[in-house]
Amino acid sequence: MPIQLTQNTPKHRAYLAVAWAIAAIVLVSIPALFGQMFGLIAPVNIDRMTETMCYAVAILGLNLLIGFSGQLSIGHSAFVGIGMYTTAILVADHDWPYLLTLVVAVPLCFLVGVGLGIPALRIRGLYLAVVTLAVGAAFPTLVRKFESVTGGSNGLVTKSKWDPPSWTPWDRNDYGRSAWMYFTILAITIVMFVLARNLIRSRAGRAVMAIRDNEISASVAGVNLPLYKTMIFGVSAAFASVSGVMFAMYKQQATDTFPAIDLSIILVVGLVVGGASTISGAVPGALLLVWVVRTMRDAASSGNLKVFGVELFSVDFLKKREGGGQVATILLGILLLVVVFVLPGGTIDGLRRLRAKFVQVLPNPSWLAHRQQTAANPASAGSPAGSSGQPDPVR
Amino acid sequence: MATETSSESAGTTAVVAKANEQIGGAYRALEAFSAKRVRNLGILLAVVVVFSVYAITQDGGRIYLQRIFDSLNNGFVYGAVAIALVLIYKATGVINFAQGEMAMFGTFLMIDLHDYRGLPVWLAILGAMVISAAGAAGIERTLIRPFDPTNHLSIVMVTLSIFFIINGLVPVLYGIDPEAVPTPFPGAKDDFFNLFGVRIRYENLGIWITVGLAVLLISLLLKRTKIGLAFRSVSSNLESSRLVGISTGRTLQFGWALAAAVGTLAACLVARFNQPIDFNFMGKVLIFSFAAATLGGLDSVLGAVIAGLMVGVAETMLGGYVELIGSELALLVALAIIVVVLVVRPSGLFGSKKVERV
Numbered sequence: 235m236p237i238q239l240t241q242n243t244p245k246h247r248a249y250l251a252v253a254w255a256i257a258a259i260v261l262v263s264i265p266a267l268f269g270q271m272f273g274l275i276a277p278v279n280i281d282r283m284t285e286t287m288c289y290a291v292a293i294l295g296l297n298l299l300i301g302f303s304g305q306l307s308i309g310h311s312a313f314v315g316i317g318m319y320t321t322a323i324l325v326a327d328h329d330w331p332y333l334l335t336l337v338v339a340v341p342l343c344f345l346v347g348v349g350l351g352i353p354a355l356r357i358r359g360l361y362l363a364v365v366t367l368a369v370g371a372a373f374p375t376l377v378r379k380f381e382s383v384t385g386g387s388n389g390l391v392t393k394s395k396w397d398p399p400s401w402t403p404w405d406r407n408d409y410g411r412s413a414w415m416y417f418t419i420l421a422i423t424i425v426m427f428v429l430a431r432n433l434i435r436s437r438a439g440r441a442v443m444a445i446r447d448n449e450i451s452a453s454v455a456g457v458n459l460p461l462y463k464t465m466i467f468g469v470s471a472a473f474a475s476v477s478g479v480m481f482a483m484y485k486q487q488a489t490d491t492f493p494a495i496d497l498s499i500i501l502v503v504g505l506v507v508g509g510a511s512t513i514s515g516a517v518p519g520a521l522l523l524v525w526v527v528r529t530m531r532d533a534a535s536s537g538n539l540k541v542f543g544v545e546l547f548s549v550d551f552l553k554k555r556e557g558g559g560q561v562a563t564i565l566l567g568i569l570l571l572v573v574v575f576v577l578p579g580g581t582i583d584g585l586r587r588l589r590a591k592f593v594q595v596l597p598n599p600s601w602l603a604h605r606q607q608t609a610a611n612p613a614s615a616g617s618p619a620g621s622s623g624q625p626d627p628v629r
Numbered sequence: 630m631a632t633e634t635s636s637e638s639a640g641t642t643a644v645v646a647k648a649n650e651q652i653g654g655a656y657r658a659l660e661a662f663s664a665k666r667v668r669n670l671g672i673l674l675a676v677v678v679v680f681s682v683y684a685i686t687q688d689g690g691r692i693y694l695q696r697i698f699d700s701l702n703n704g705f706v707y708g709a710v711a712i713a714l715v716l717i718y719k720a721t722g723v724i725n726f727a728q729g730e731m732a733m734f735g736t737f738l739m740i741d742l743h744d745y746r747g748l749p750v751w752l753a754i755l756g757a758m759v760i761s762a763a764g765a766a767g768i769e770r771t772l773i774r775p776f777d778p779t780n781h782l783s784i785v786m787v788t789l790s791i792f793f794i795i796n797g798l799v800p801v802l803y804g805i806d807p808e809a810v811p812t813p814f815p816g817a818k819d820d821f822f823n824l825f826g827v828r829i830r831y832e833n834l835g836i837w838i839t840v841g842l843a844v845l846l847i848s849l850l851l852k853r854t855k856i857g858l859a860f861r862s863v864s865s866n867l868e869s870s871r872l873v874g875i876s877t878g879r880t881l882q883f884g885w886a887l888a889a890a891v892g893t894l895a896a897c898l899v900a901r902f903n904q905p906i907d908f909n910f911m912g913k914v915l916i917f918s919f920a921a922a923t924l925g926g927l928d929s930v931l932g933a934v935i936a937g938l939m940v941g942v943a944e945t946m947l948g949g950y951v952e953l954i955g956s957e958l959a960l961l962v963a964l965a966i967i968v969v970v971l972v973v974r975p976s977g978l979f980g981s982k983k984v985e986r987v
Contacts, residue, residue: 356975360724364923370962371916375961506786563797570790573782
């Protein structure tokens with residue numbers, strides 16, 4: 235029998251507070267856990283968590299477009315690439331600090347995204363997929379073409395500037411640098427998730443979802459289709475560019491092979507496996523892309539399955555065979571297949587169903603009505619009683 | 630026509646109806662060549678003419694013709710893979726991301742049958758086509774049919790996972806070393822004849838004829854046979870087809886099998902130009918075919934072939950003549966042209982427009 239909590243009662247608030255506190259403690263203590271308590275090869279594992287966050291933000295941005303606005307894009311690698319190269323060029327050639335490059339990368343990508351959103355007004359579905367595919371395929375080629383700026387296929391190496399400042403508790407060694415990078419990127423990630431959540435809960439977010447569910451109904455209800463469709467394209471591209479900036483920080487270089495079509499496809503896979511049309515789905519999606527896929531790949535190419543440096547078993551068949559590393563690709567395919575069949579709503583949906591076995595949150599009608607009225611008309615917000623009759627107007 | 634009218638007036642009505650029909654037909658034909666369409670075609674023609682004049686003055690007419698003929702190879706193959714994509718789009722309503730990999734697997738099967746089991750090339754290709762068709766029918770039955778046909782995201786994900794599985798399976802089965810590809814046509818260095826001073830290889834001619842025949846057979850299959858009629862019916866309206874007693878599952882399975890066979894045929898033919906091939910050789914072909922299918926309109930078989938030829942010609946000509954573009958950017962320019970065409974005609978050149986109801 236699951237515990238039942240009513241929304242916005244003290245018990246429910248306490249439950250939320252405890253849940254968020256646990257999440258915060260886990261996130262903050264990851265460097266310490268991986269680095270010092272278990273004595274494992276610390277910076278590598280911390281860096282993988284950092285990489286996970288980079289992927290999570292990219293998936294989040296893609297989800298805003300595919301999951302919430304229903305426009306299919308398989309060219310988001312280009313936006314990640316633009317962010318990455320903006321940062322790399324500014325840091326390597328003009329000596330900017332990493333974080334300041336966001337100021338250039340985000341508006342740039344937003345504008346490019348809006349630009350791509352304009353043809354997307356006429357072209358939809360799979361036709362749009364081809365247009366975005368063209369953009370995604372274009373990016374690495376353009377990078378190679380404009381070699382003088384981007385460094386071509388040699389890539390662009392930025393100087394490492396991740397020495398932690400003196401007020402932080404870390405020393406200036408590998409571990410300290412990894413931890414400092416982890417917290418910097420964690421801060422950006424949290425900001426991006428909060429932004430995405432607020433966007434989806436706002437008037438614009440509801441308009442975008444209305445467009446996804448039925449364009450004609452949405453436009454009849456007064457939603458400005460061209461405005462919201464191009465804007466969400468731009469916003470999604472901006473999220474991708476932030477992810478690109480994070481990747482540039484994490485890798486401390488920009489290469490033409492990374493933001494290629496494979497990345498776009500991998501991001502879509504992460505999106506679906508994590509859970510389409512959810513904000514939090516980006517987290518399990520990214521965890522899967524970085525940890526499970528990487529572990530499988532390492533296992534397949536070496537023939538040993540190692541988790542956290544502990545060898546679980548080894549397969550001699552793979553060691554002797556050339557191309558044996560490709561078994562990881564097969565496993566990825568099978569994994570994707572299993573998720574699509576068993577968890578159609580993605581991992582996050584499975585986790586939610588699991589949670590529902592233990593905790594159920596019941597809606598609180600009077601509180602919901604009150605909140606709705608406050609949102610609709612902040613001036614008259616006062617009495618929660620008797621305001622249940624007015625549904626939220628579709629805008 | 631109303632039944633209660635007298636025979637005389639019935640005759641008159643018939644004449645009027647016939648005249649009306651003729652006028653209607655003429656009007657529709659006229660409408661098809663509306664001012665806008667004439668303008669678009671005019672722009673297209675003008676661009677092609679200007680480019681041709683530029684190209685001929687640049688390097689002379691012989692090289693121009695030679696390049697056109699060379700580009701037809703790629704064009705026909707893109708067209709053939711695009712047909713496979715179109716067939717699956719008509720059957721299932723999604724782009725089959727695994728199409729290129731399925732065809733790639735077919736090519737390796739062909740090499741296997743030819744090199745290690747001693748079959749002649751033609752039989753090996755046929756055998757590979759049959760095995761691919763059976764495999765695709767199995768995939769449709771086990772992985773696609775369990776899903777609601779309107780659940781497109783899930784089906785796309787299934788095709789993506791098939792992509793990964795085959796892409797991983799082939800190197801495990803056949804190794805990662807590149808393989809040479811046999812050809813069913815005379816393929817020695819001096820197997821060619823001259824036409825207007827243009828060198829045409831028998832091998833290329835063979836590919837054009839094979840793909841042409843395949844297109845002819847597919848359109849006959851779709852237009853003249855019972856299963857073809859059923860397939861067109863299912864792709865036009867699934868619910869109604871089910872109501873009139875068509876076994877929709879089996880019909881869609883037929884579509885998948887046909888698509889896989891065509892794809893394998895195309896890949897076996899194109900592999901020769903990319904040899905020695907490894908397990909990633911279909912990647913570029915798939916992008917171009919994807920583009921061709923879209924340009925042609927996703928639900929038109931003929932459109933796919935014509936668009937495939939257009940993409941092939943555009944790729945070679947632009948890459949060959951405009952130095953700034955070169956062979957590397959040719960892909961991009963071809964895709965950019967497609968984007969422009971799609972902005973003007975959102976459902977491709979030959980695709981049927983979707984009418985939406987709320």
